[in-house]
Amino acid sequence: MAVDCGMAKGKIQMFGFGIPSKGFYSIEIPETRVHQIQAAGVVIVLEGDADEDKINVELRLVVNDKWDFKPRKMTNNEFLVIFPDKGTLETFSRFAGFDLSIYNLKVKITKSNVDPTTSSVLQSCWVRISNIPPIAREESVVRELASLVGQPVMVDELSLIREEPVRVKVNCRDPSVIRCVIEIFFNKVGHEVKFISEGSLGMNLDPRGGPPGTGKKDDKSERKDQRDADSSKGKRKSDKFDRIGNIDKDHDSSYGGSQDAMEQDDLGTGQMKNLPITAFHPNLGMIELATIIKDNSLNRYGIQLLQ
Structure with a gap:
């Protein structure tokens, strides 16, 4: 339920001067003359x-x-x-x-019905006023508060008795700019009263810049960011293992080439060098392999048994 504010007829009034460059003067003419x-x-x-x-x-x-x-x-x-x-x-x-x-x-x-010589036309919107002290939650006081952002038209009566922002319909130059904090003194005690047009909900407050909501994080956005971070970490880990795999391949290739060169060198010179390589033989057990020499002087297997 809303209470009509009953605008004064034939009297110039000032409204909206709580917002820089958005104030205006207004006078009401009886409808019979329009x-x-x-x-x-x-x-x-x-x-x-x-x-x-x-x-x-x-x-x-x-x-x-x-x-x-x-x-x-x-x-x-x-x-x-x-x-x-x-x-x-x-x-x-x-x-x-x-x-x-x-x-x-x-x-x-x-x-x-607007006169063609009109310079501009006021727009109507609902404004939510927050942080009004209990002693000021009355229709006449709320109307005065609303006049800082526009010309009050009616007050939502139910919002006055509930623990929530008070809703007031106003005429104003631009509803989108009504999102501000104004310090008002009630009996010498200051309160930061917030004004937000319902079309501007979700936008930042001026000049302090805090969001009008509870500040709760967007869960979906947060989960998406976490998934992106995990994906990035997984990619980095995969890249790391790929690099390790490449290093191992290079190492094996290098080692294999070195071993072949060593064996070729040994066979070419005829000199025996013991290699630290062991193996299991089904008849002899654990054995240490030795390079075969020309005279095959070790044994018929060309190997040296472990002591």
Whole structure:
């Protein structure tokens, strides 16, 4: 349940000055004096990159090439325009959307009660206000707090009695910039009150830069990082064993070549050299192999028995 803030009529008020360069002055005029601007419409850009000049060129091509639509940007994707007459606006407002060929735009046109001479239009959003002391959790006080970031429209009454941030709907210049911490003194005692628009949840706070959530790590991301680290370690181990294997192969090749050279040298000179190599013979047991010499003076096996 929300409580209407009951804006003052006919009185200039200041709002949003808690955020640098986003403050504004506002005055409310009785609804009976607001009349409909028959030929004013809003061009909503559904696809493409548009600006005021592009909108004017495109509309002149499809509506009236001699008319100046005087586009005025209201939001990132909305432009206020003036049509030649009510009938033309009525016709184009019936389309769910259509393409503009010059700049590859897709747009939708709606009727508007906004005065064509408007410089800009405020946007509405819900704001969560945290760290309000218990003595200040009242509708009138919360409305005053909300005025630091925008023009309060209504207060969520249920959020006042729950242990959670208080929700307030406000009119403001740009909802995306409402994510800040402002120190406010209640009876001379300071509290750092946090303001976050619901469209900005998950973004960093300004100026302190802390995330609005609990700071819990992303488990999935953490597991993925761990798997990547394990994979990297496994690759390094595999590379290490490959290198060891190559070294062993080189060593065996080198050793084999050296042994062949030694045997060839021994046979060529006829000199006997005892080699520290043993083997098991089925009849003689453990034996130490000796190089065969020309006269075969050791025994008929050409070997030397172990003592």
